[in-house]
Amino acid sequence: MIRKTFIKENKELWRDGRVRIAFAIVVLLLGVAIWISARQYQNINEQYQIAENTERAIWDNQGEKSPHSAAHYGTYAFKPKYPLSLVDQGVDKYVGTSIFLEAHKRNEAQFSAAADQTGLARFGDLTPDFILLFIIPLLIILLGYNSFTKEREMGTLTLLKSQGISPWKWALGKWAALFFPIFIVSLLLFLITGMVLSNLKDFGVFSWQSLFSLFLVYIGYYIIFINIVLFISLKAKKSGIALVLSLSIWILACLAAPKAASNIAEAKHPYPTRQEFAANVLKDKKNGLDGHNPWSKESKMLEQEVLAEHGVDSIHKLPFNFDAYRMQKGEEHEAEIYFKHYNYLKEQYSKQTNLYQSLAVVSPYLPTRFLSMAIAKTDYTAHWDFSDTAEDYRIATQKFLNDNFAQNSSYGEWSYQADADLWSKLPKFSYEPPELSAILSTNVSSLWILGAWITISFSLFLITSKTI
Numbered sequence: 398m399i400r401k402t403f404i405k406e407n408k409e410l411w412r413d414g415r416v417r418i419a420f421a422i423v424v425l426l427l428g429v430a431i432w433i434s435a436r437q438y439q440n441i442n443e444q445y446q447i448a449e450n451t452e453r454a455i456w457d458n459q460g461e462k463s464p465h466s467a468a469h470y471g472t473y474a475f476k477p478k479y480p481l482s483l484v485d486q487g488v489d490k491y492v493g494t495s496i497f498l499e500a501h502k503r504n505e506a507q508f509s510a511a512a513d514q515t516g517l518a519r520f521g522d523l524t525p526d527f528i529l530l531f532i533i534p535l536l537i538i539l540l541g542y543n544s545f546t547k548e549r550e551m552g553t554l555t556l557l558k559s560q561g562i563s564p565w566k567w568a569l570g571k572w573a574a575l576f577f578p579i580f581i582v583s584l585l586l587f588l589i590t591g592m593v594l595s596n597l598k599d600f601g602v603f604s605w606q607s608l609f610s611l612f613l614v615y616i617g618y619y620i621i622f623i624n625i626v627l628f629i630s631l632k633a634k635k636s637g638i639a640l641v642l643s644l645s646i647w648i649l650a651c652l653a654a655p656k657a658a659s660n661i662a663e664a665k666h667p668y669p670t671r672q673e674f675a676a677n678v679l680k681d682k683k684n685g686l687d688g689h690n691p692w693s694k695e696s697k698m699l700e701q702e703v704l705a706e707h708g709v710d711s712i713h714k715l716p717f718n719f720d721a722y723r724m725q726k727g728e729e730h731e732a733e734i735y736f737k738h739y740n741y742l743k744e745q746y747s748k749q750t751n752l753y754q755s756l757a758v759v760s761p762y763l764p765t766r767f768l769s770m771a772i773a774k775t776d777y778t779a780h781w782d783f784s785d786t787a788e789d790y791r792i793a794t795q796k797f798l799n800d801n802f803a804q805n806s807s808y809g810e811w812s813y814q815a816d817a818d819l820w821s822k823l824p825k826f827s828y829e830p831p832e833l834s835a836i837l838s839t840n841v842s843s844l845w846i847l848g849a850w851i852t853i854s855f856s857l858f859l860i861t862s863k864t865i
Contacts (some may be wrong), residue, residue, distance in 0.1 A: 399549055402570020416540060420578065423528065423536055427586050430525045434483045435593050438710030440495075441478050446710045448495070449475050450749065457821045461814045464798035465724065471499035472794070474787035474826045476506065479774040480594045480603040483585075483612060487775025496784065498791040500728065503735040506784065525586070526769060531651055533579065534622045538643040541575045541626040543636035550636060572627060579619050587612040606832050611772045617766040617847050620645075624854035643708040661756065662749040668742065678738050686723075686730040699726055713808050720811070721803035728795045735788070743781055750777075754842050761850045764843035771840045774830050778839065786828045797823055830831035 411417065413777035452473045459467060474496045475740075483491055493506025545568075587608060594603045626643050633639035669677070686695040701710060703719065712719040770776035806813035837844065 399566050399570040399573065400840065402567055402574065410772070418538055419539055420582070422586075423532060424582065426523065426528055426532065427525065427582075428589075430523050430528055431483070431586070431593065433784070434524060435488075435597065438483045439597055445475050445477060445494075448473070450814060453825060454461070456823070459815075459820050460817045463811070463813060463817070464802040464810075464815050465500075465721070466822065467815070468500035468795055468798045470732060471521055472826075473497055474790060474828075475779075476783050478826065479830065480597075481607055481611060481773035482775050483525070483594060483607075484529075484590055485769045485773040485775055486524055486567070487526075487770035487773060487806070488777055488780065489775045492777070492780045495737075496787045498787065498794060500795055503732075503788055503791065506780070507759060524591070529583075529586075530618075530766065530769075533582070533619060534647055534651065537575065537579060537619060537622045538626055538640070538647060542630060542640045542643045544571050544575065544627055545630040546636040546639050546706040549634065564664070564864075565859060565862050568631070568859070572858070574625065575623050575627065579623070580616065583612065583615055583619065600641070604833065607772055610833060610837070611769060614765060614768045614847070617851050618761055621761040621847075621850045621854050624851075624858045628854070628858045628861055631858070638646070639726075650760040651762045653763055654756070655762055655766070658753050658756040658760075659762060662752045665752055666745045666748040668745055674738060674742075678734060679739070681734045682731060685734065686727050690816055696723060699723060715808065717803040718806045718810065718813075719808050721799045725796060725799035725803070726791070728799065732788075732792050739784075746777060751776055754846070757843065758848045758849075761847065764850070767843045768840055768847065771836050771843075774836075776788070782831065787826070790826045794823060 453474070456472045459470070462470075476494050476496075478489065494508050496506050497504045545718070591603075591605060591608050594608075595605075625646055629642045629646070630639045633642060684700065686693070700723075702708065703715065703722065704712065707715055709715060715722075753763065754767065757767070767776070771778065801815055801819060802813065805815070831839075
């Protein structure tokens with residue numbers, strides 16, 4: 398019964414010209430989106446490679462120079478773009494691509510793609526994730542809204558009942574017939590994406606395992622929509638009503654719920670404004686050690702501690718340059734201040750995320766979106782991880798420079814210049830993103846919620862099918 402229904406429903410679907418046109422449009426859009434994203438991915442990573450090599454060459458070729466001057470001259474940490482961002486760009490467009498690393502200050506990522514776009518960007522971009530998250534659920538509605546209502550309207554349901562059909566087997570046949578074309582389209586998309594990425598110059602680490610995990614997430618998302626659409630078709634008396642209800646669910650799940658959840662999370666756990674953040678950092682800096690101010694109370698306390706530790710009565714007798722030592726201690730103090738305030742930002746983000754995830758019970762779109770961005774390494778968590786790694790490198794760079802200044806000069810010797818080969822001894826900045834296992838463990842709540850949606854919606858569909 399299941400196989401016969403599956404064959405019959407597939408024949409009907411492909412005989413319908415509207416269905417063929419819809420499939421052709423979706424496949425065309427997917428092809429164009431993949432092509433655009435692949436070109437963009439390749440161009441951005443080529444620019445990344447050029448910028449990284451150029452900036453490192455500038456740093457290595459500073460010549461003889463004061464380490465303190467080099468610290469203020471600074472360098473850049475560039476954020477790599479990962480292969481699966483081709484599928485889901487996440488927040489990459491808005492968070493910036495590089496961080497300027499300099500003395501005394503932690504900077505945020507700059508040069509976001511959104512800032513460089515024209516006003517036409519407000520109409521949105523054609524990306525694979527847009528089609529996967531919004532268009533394919535619409536295709537499911539188009540294909541399945543009248544799966545059961547048409548049987549009532551044409552009178553075939555009464556005929557089937559008189560033949561003693563098994564309602565749940567009949568329903569499963571229709572479910573399989575709707576799932577099959579969606580599965581094939583999704584599978585082709587991810588296979589083509591995998592082949593494109595595996596043949597591009599490998600700027601990032603491409604993983605078939607991550608791509609397959611992303612595929613399973615979207616298949617789970619589509620199963621939920623199939624279950625909901627067919628459940629509505631089972632309960633509705635007319636095809637028109639089923640279509641309106643299905644579209645209403647799509648609007649609520651994909652458009653209204655994410656916006657509402659975002660607004661609620663932001664209102665509940667707001668970020669400080671940029672001005673408030675800067676004022677709070679400046680306030681803490683004024684109350685602590687300033688590496689450039691040798692006359693402050695904190696500097697004098699540090700001086701007495703160091704003199705007592707080394708058993709001398711003058712900073713001139715110290716075996717290192719106390720100016721550089723004080724500057725390093727100032728850097729460490731300022732790093733603690735930035736850690737404190739950025740940690741508060743991350744705590745607010747974490748609270749927003751937890752609230753956002755708790756609201757995922759009202760829409761399957763939310764856990765799917767979280768998982769998609771996380772696996773593609775394009776969510777805020779990945780960005781925070783990159784920013785923290787860049788900050789660790791900035792702190793290590795300042796210590797490298799201040800230590801050289803302290804060990805190779807005397808107190809008051811501000812004319813000291815390091816050899817030209819010093820700069821190349823600083824290790825290059827490198828960033829390794831979290832592994833897939835770590836990403837999935839961090840997003841385990843989204844996995845549970847998505848699994849609950851699949852289980853409950855499928856159970857509801859099967860139970861309802863037995864009452865036909």
